[in-house]
Amino acid sequence: MSKTDKTDKIDSNSLENEIGEITDTSFITNIKIDVSASPDKGLSKERKTPENAAFPKERSFTSNANLGASKSSGRTTTLALDPRPYKKRERVYTTIIIILSIALVAQSALLWAMQLHHNSRQNNNLNKSQTEFIISGVNLNQDKLKDVTDAVMRKHLGVSLVILPKNERVALAEFAQGKIQIIQTTEPLSAEEKKELDLIIGKPVQEIHIQLSALGIYTSDLNPISELTLEQLKMIYLGEISSWKSLGNEDSPITTYKLEDNQFIDKIFQEKVMKYSSPKISFNKPLGAFSQMPQAIGYGEVKSLLPNKTKMIKLKLSDSEQGITPIIGNKVNEKYPLVYSTYWYIAGLPDRVLQSFVEEIKK
Numbered sequence: 586m587s588k589t590d591k592t593d594k595i596d597s598n599s600l601e602n603e604i605g606e607i608t609d610t611s612f613i614t615n616i617k618i619d620v621s622a623s624p625d626k627g628l629s630k631e632r633k634t635p636e637n638a639a640f641p642k643e644r645s646f647t648s649n650a651n652l653g654a655s656k657s658s659g660r661t662t663t664l665a666l667d668p669r670p671y672k673k674r675e676r677v678y679t680t681i682i683i684i685l686s687i688a689l690v691a692q693s694a695l696l697w698a699m700q701l702h703h704n705s706r707q708n709n710n711l712n713k714s715q716t717e718f719i720i721s722g723v724n725l726n727q728d729k730l731k732d733v734t735d736a737v738m739r740k741h742l743g744v745s746l747v748i749l750p751k752n753e754r755v756a757l758a759e760f761a762q763g764k765i766q767i768i769q770t771t772e773p774l775s776a777e778e779k780k781e782l783d784l785i786i787g788k789p790v791q792e793i794h795i796q797l798s799a800l801g802i803y804t805s806d807l808n809p810i811s812e813l814t815l816e817q818l819k820m821i822y823l824g825e826i827s828s829w830k831s832l833g834n835e836d837s838p839i840t841t842y843k844l845e846d847n848q849f850i851d852k853i854f855q856e857k858v859m860k861y862s863s864p865k866i867s868f869n870k871p872l873g874a875f876s877q878m879p880q881a882i883g884y885g886e887v888k889s890l891l892p893n894k895t896k897m898i899k900l901k902l903s904d905s906e907q908g909i910t911p912i913i914g915n916k917v918n919e920k921y922p923l924v925y926s927t928y929w930y931i932a933g934l935p936d937r938v939l940q941s942f943v944e945e946i947k948k
Contacts, residue, residue, distance in 0.1 A: 769928070791931045792928065802923075822865060847886070872888065877894075900921065
């Protein structure tokens with residue numbers, strides 16, 4: 586055996602041992618290096634390449650069984666990395682992408698649902714604002730106003746007129762904000778207040794002055810008293826006149842009533858009769874009960890039709906005057922001392938509804 590053959594055999598054995606060692610690694614399975622571009626000067630010399638710097642032993646490895654081939658032939662080895670770490674990383678990235686996608690879809694669905702709810706509420710508010718109108722004022726004559734609103738709603742199906750008594754200043758503030766469409770006051774607004782409301786609302790506010798109501802004083806037909814002065818009426822409700830005898834009737838105690846709980850009528854009575862003194866009232870009494878109670882006297886809104894054996898007392902400002910009846914025919918007598926006016930301010934009401942409201946309130 587020649588020296589060259591021995592050298593090749595020794596190199597072959599050493600290479601086989603080294604190949605066995607390298608196959609034990611978990612991240613390299615094969616190496617492939619093309620060295621055909623330059624003749625090999627000997628396997629024992631190291632080639633300074635990037636591959637050799639990282640893997641110094643692998644430089645001389647070959648996958649060819651025949652290591653005794655010609656030195657000028659190309660020698661190649663193959664290297665491949667283990668794909669398992671990359672697959673694991675790919676699974677992590679995929680999971681993250683899926684989670685982010687689900688979160689994005691859920692957020693979009695939530696925003697969509699919130700937008701639908703918001704649009705639905707806006708539509709409901711819009712529909713309500715088109716059909717529901719608020720009437721307010723602390724001293725509303727609610728009995729008469731209920732008849733008026735019922736008549737208007739019968740004429741205009743789908744329209745709702747809601748009565749909400751409030752403090753007059755609060756009602757005016759909400760009227761200016763557009764929350765209330767109709768307000769009632771017992772005193773007219775000043776020119777400055779009216780002008781300010783026009784500017785705030787952005788259009789002229791319609792004012793309606795109605796003077797067709799009166800406060801009536803009721804007793805039984807069995808009571809011979811038919812006239813009283815305003816001062817006598819005040820003294821009766823203060824308790825200073827407690828017997829009918831002092832007024833020309835038989836000696837019987839006077840019992841004082843009012844016909845119903847009505848803040849508007851109470852305010853008129855206190856202003857025009859009591860001069861803001863507190864009246865003494867037994868309790869409320871319906872008008873029909875007065876027919877059999879000659880000792881009773883009561884106040885309330887003027888009624889055009891009275892129950893049998895019930896009458897309204899005429900009022901006068903002094904003893905020297907004649908008593909004035911509250912009604913002449915079917916109309917309120919403007920000379921009657923307890924006639925009162927109402928002032929209505931309207932904005933935001935459709936013309937057709939406004940016309941019906943004014944017609945009914947003036948009846």
